[in-house]
Amino acid sequence: MGRRAQAAAATLAQLTTPQKNVALVRMADALVAHIPELLAANDLDLAAATDLPAKFTDRLRLTKQRVQDMAAGLRQVAGLADPTAVIDRGWTTAAGLTIRQQRVPLGVVAMIFEARPNVTVDAAGLTVKSGNAVILRGGKEALHSNQALAQVLRSALADTAVPVDAVQLIADPDRRFATALMHLTDYVDVLIPRGGAGLIQAVVKEATVPVIETGAGNCHIYVDAAADLAMAEAIVVNAKVQRPSVCNAAEKLIIHSAVAPTYLPQLAAALTAHGVALRGDARARAIVPTMAPATAADWDTEYNDLIMAVKVVDSLDEAIAHINAHNTKHSEAIVTNALAAAQTFQRRIDAACVYVNASTRFTDGVEFGFGAEIGISTQKLHARGPMGLTALTTTKYLIDGNGQVRE
Amino acid sequence: MGRRAQAAAATLAQLTTPQKNVALVRMADALVAHIPELLAANDLDLAAATDLPAKFTDRLRLTKQRVQDMAAGLRQVAGLADPTAVIDRGWTTAAGLTIRQQRVPLGVVAMIFEARPNVTVDAAGLTVKSGNAVILRGGKEALHSNQALAQVLRSALADTAVPVDAVQLIADPDRRFATALMHLTDYVDVLIPRGGAGLIQAVVKEATVPVIETGAGNCHIYVDAAADLAMAEAIVVNAKVQRPSVCNAAEKLIIHSAVAPTYLPQLAAALTAHGVALRGDARARAIVPTMAPATAADWDTEYNDLIMAVKVVDSLDEAIAHINAHNTKHSEAIVTNALAAAQTFQRRIDAACVYVNASTRFTDGVEFGFGAEIGISTQKLHARGPMGLTALTTTKYLIDGNGQVRE
Numbered sequence: 001m002g003r004r005a006q007a008a009a010a011t012l013a014q015l016t017t018p019q020k021n022v023a024l025v026r027m028a029d030a031l032v033a034h035i036p037e038l039l040a041a042n043d044l045d046l047a048a049a050t051d052l053p054a055k056f057t058d059r060l061r062l063t064k065q066r067v068q069d070m071a072a073g074l075r076q077v078a079g080l081a082d083p084t085a086v087i088d089r090g091w092t093t094a095a096g097l098t099i100r101q102q103r104v105p106l107g108v109v110a111m112i113f114e115a116r117p118n119v120t121v122d123a124a125g126l127t128v129k130s131g132n133a134v135i136l137r138g139g140k141e142a143l144h145s146n147q148a149l150a151q152v153l154r155s156a157l158a159d160t161a162v163p164v165d166a167v168q169l170i171a172d173p174d175r176r177f178a179t180a181l182m183h184l185t186d187y188v189d190v191l192i193p194r195g196g197a198g199l200i201q202a203v204v205k206e207a208t209v210p211v212i213e214t215g216a217g218n219c220h221i222y223v224d225a226a227a228d229l230a231m232a233e234a235i236v237v238n239a240k241v242q243r244p245s246v247c248n249a250a251e252k253l254i255i256h257s258a259v260a261p262t263y264l265p266q267l268a269a270a271l272t273a274h275g276v277a278l279r280g281d282a283r284a285r286a287i288v289p290t291m292a293p294a295t296a297a298d299w300d301t302e303y304n305d306l307i308m309a310v311k312v313v314d315s316l317d318e319a320i321a322h323i324n325a326h327n328t329k330h331s332e333a334i335v336t337n338a339l340a341a342a343q344t345f346q347r348r349i350d351a352a353c354v355y356v357n358a359s360t361r362f363t364d365g366v367e368f369g370f371g372a373e374i375g376i377s378t379q380k381l382h383a384r385g386p387m388g389l390t391a392l393t394t395t396k397y398l399i400d401g402n403g404q405v406r407e
Numbered sequence: 408m409g410r411r412a413q414a415a416a417a418t419l420a421q422l423t424t425p426q427k428n429v430a431l432v433r434m435a436d437a438l439v440a441h442i443p444e445l446l447a448a449n450d451l452d453l454a455a456a457t458d459l460p461a462k463f464t465d466r467l468r469l470t471k472q473r474v475q476d477m478a479a480g481l482r483q484v485a486g487l488a489d490p491t492a493v494i495d496r497g498w499t500t501a502a503g504l505t506i507r508q509q510r511v512p513l514g515v516v517a518m519i520f521e522a523r524p525n526v527t528v529d530a531a532g533l534t535v536k537s538g539n540a541v542i543l544r545g546g547k548e549a550l551h552s553n554q555a556l557a558q559v560l561r562s563a564l565a566d567t568a569v570p571v572d573a574v575q576l577i578a579d580p581d582r583r584f585a586t587a588l589m590h591l592t593d594y595v596d597v598l599i600p601r602g603g604a605g606l607i608q609a610v611v612k613e614a615t616v617p618v619i620e621t622g623a624g625n626c627h628i629y630v631d632a633a634a635d636l637a638m639a640e641a642i643v644v645n646a647k648v649q650r651p652s653v654c655n656a657a658e659k660l661i662i663h664s665a666v667a668p669t670y671l672p673q674l675a676a677a678l679t680a681h682g683v684a685l686r687g688d689a690r691a692r693a694i695v696p697t698m699a700p701a702t703a704a705d706w707d708t709e710y711n712d713l714i715m716a717v718k719v720v721d722s723l724d725e726a727i728a729h730i731n732a733h734n735t736k737h738s739e740a741i742v743t744n745a746l747a748a749a750q751t752f753q754r755r756i757d758a759a760c761v762y763v764n765a766s767t768r769f770t771d772g773v774e775f776g777f778g779a780e781i782g783i784s785t786q787k788l789h790a791r792g793p794m795g796l797t798a799l800t801t802t803k804y805l806i807d808g809n810g811q812v813r814e
Contacts (some may be wrong), residue, residue: 197686358808
């Protein structure tokens with residue numbers, strides 16, 4: 001599969017933007033044309049998943065509408081700018097060489113993900129658009145669905161300029177094949193795991209191919225002494241409850257002791273009214289005794305649920321130190337009207353996205369204006385924060401001379 | 408060491424450019440002030456290295472001049488622009504958020520290298536300048552030299568704003584510590600191996616921390632049918648003989664059959680006159696019978712020596728296919744006056760640097776105008792080709808709102 005992906009990538013890298021766009025539209029058409037077969041395959045997975053929680057089977061389930069949404073996603077990607085149609089910069093050297101830094105595809109992208117069949121389609125669309133071949137390895141609970149989706153997508157490519165092997169799925173659920181993929185250093189240019197913290201950490205600890213770590217979000221909102229308290233309430237409630245299951249939702253509330261005694265009861269009431277279970281440190285519980293006690297483990301936990309831990313601090317420094325010690329380097333926010341506090345927070349917090357007076361929920365490729373999102377990188381190498389199509393590219397230097405040799 | 412490096416990195420990231428430059432100058436001063444102790448430590452390594460080849464002990468040897476050169480290198484790095492003093496771009500989103508993408512240090516850089524003590528100083532200088540802490544692990548043959556250098560550099564930091572633990576050296580030569588460093592995913596943001604292909608491949612196959620692969624260079628010069636043959640001779644000779652031990656030296660000559668019969672004898676004579684031993688395929692040997700035969704292994708070998716293998720091809724396509732099948736994605740060159748051939752070569756060759764009518768020897772951070780070089784990346788993630796100080800940085804998004812929440 002590595003060899004076939006590499007060969008497909010070499011062809012893909014030479015295609016024009018319209019050739020890739022035609023393939024994306026054909027992939028979309030094929031999904032819509034094969035809805036009955038796709039739902040039948042999905043039924044096999046759902047029938048085997050009866051012991052699994054409803055939240056899990058909901059993510060696994062395909063419906064006519066969901067397949068149509070996947071197809072719409074592919075058409076939308078076809079409409080985005082081609083990230084490889086860009087020269088980043090150019091200059092002339094002291095020796096008189098002209099250098100252009102041209103964006104090019106990475107080559108072979110691998111993705112290991114859980115039981116969300118939509119990732120199969122999303123990943124295929126984004127990699128084809130950026131000129132990369134992809135090797136997919138989805139969760140075994142979605143195996144029939146993923147096989148059916150991959151089959152439909154590959155068939156759609158058969159009469160396009162994009163090679164069929166641009167999209168390959170590992171059809172055997174044996175873990176050995178996932179492990180082999182993580183060590184395919186001669187063929188895989190980047191591996192992007194998508195899923196829960198357990199999956200991502202397992203990949204990071206095992207893989208020797210280059211990995212982009214995504215998705216873990218233990219995000220904090222710090223309400224400063226100089227905050228606009230009405231704004232703070234709107235931001236905290238939005239960041240916590242608007243979609244609690246996602247990585248850019250806030251998990252922790254840090255509040256300055258100058259405002260906590262009068263303000264925390266009001267904020268706690270607002271959160272509780274939205275169904276949030278609060279867990280406080282001793283000082284927070286002294287103010288709002290109905291909170292459960294937070295344990296040491298709470299400060300490092302991403303709940304992905306309607307739970308929020310609350311800590312009272314005496315200074316901006318204490319807030320920053322706590323956040324840098326416990327965050328996952330994803331998204332952090334301060335609510336303040338004090339310019340110095342805002343600047344210090346942005347300078348000293350170590351995270352992909354550092355907000356002043358806005359909800360952490362904006363950490364998202366589409367909200368950032370990238371048009372699409374491959375994931376949110378929480379590592380520092382190659383890409384950090386929301387990744388658009390450009391994150392699936394690298395560059396090469398094209399150097400033009402007229403006979404230059406080195407002295 | 409990982410914890411200490413992380414703490415040092417947090418302090419370093421907040422320093423001003425002048426604070427870092429003062430430390431670099433103090434490091435330079437300290438090296439010059441301690442030349443006798445450094446040479447004495449180096450003598451211990453040299454005394455233990457009597458069984459090793461002269462080429463090896465030459466790289467290991469410190470002299471007064473070499474220490475002064477290292478110090479001059481640190482002063483030169485102090486004069487370069489600070490890569491973290493840059494905002495890459497900024498924009499306003501649909502929701503009215505202002506986003507700035509700020510360059511910041513990576514954090515903790517690890518380097519594993521062979522018996523070249525200068526790497527200790529180079530790496531310390533480049534990491535301090537870019538605001539990173541470094542953990543160094545050099546070859547055991549240079550242990551006394553590296554310990555003495557690290558001790559001098561750390562002492563020099565003692566009365567500066569840069570924490571002493573910005574520069575740490577693993578003093579125990581046991582391989583277990585190198586292996587542990589390769590798996591320190593909670594502390595190391597990037598590991599850069601520097602040395603021969605064996606070291607680099609061992610690190611790539613073992614490490615689970617993010618790695619930047621550097622240095623392997625099986626570079627080709629393709630002399631096209633439409634080449635200026637005098638230019639081609641100058642380029643081939645320069646790329647092969649000017650410094651044959653380095654990664655951007657040419658190892659292979661590919662020559663079009665339209666010019667080979669009359670031109671190859673002249674080019675072979677020029678190379679032979681410079682002491683180059685030639686190894687040809689059957690067609691090249693039919694033209695220049697004094698060449699030794701090239702074996703299949705030759706096409707994948709980086710000689711780092713005055714050896715060059717020669718292949719005759721019938722087309723640009725054949726040249727490109729051969730190069731893409733055997734190169735290390737480092738630097739490749741075509742010599743041609745045909746525009747279409749130049750464009751096709753640059754578009755289809757998969758390498759960090761693709762030259763038209765210039766020597767591959769220009770693949771170098773200083774020649775590119777970056778002022779310094781950490782290494783030459785032959786992988787596609789994060790950095791590709793010559794890496795300047797910017798390759799030791801990442802970015803963070805600073806997002807300013809006025810109360811925005813997500814709908």
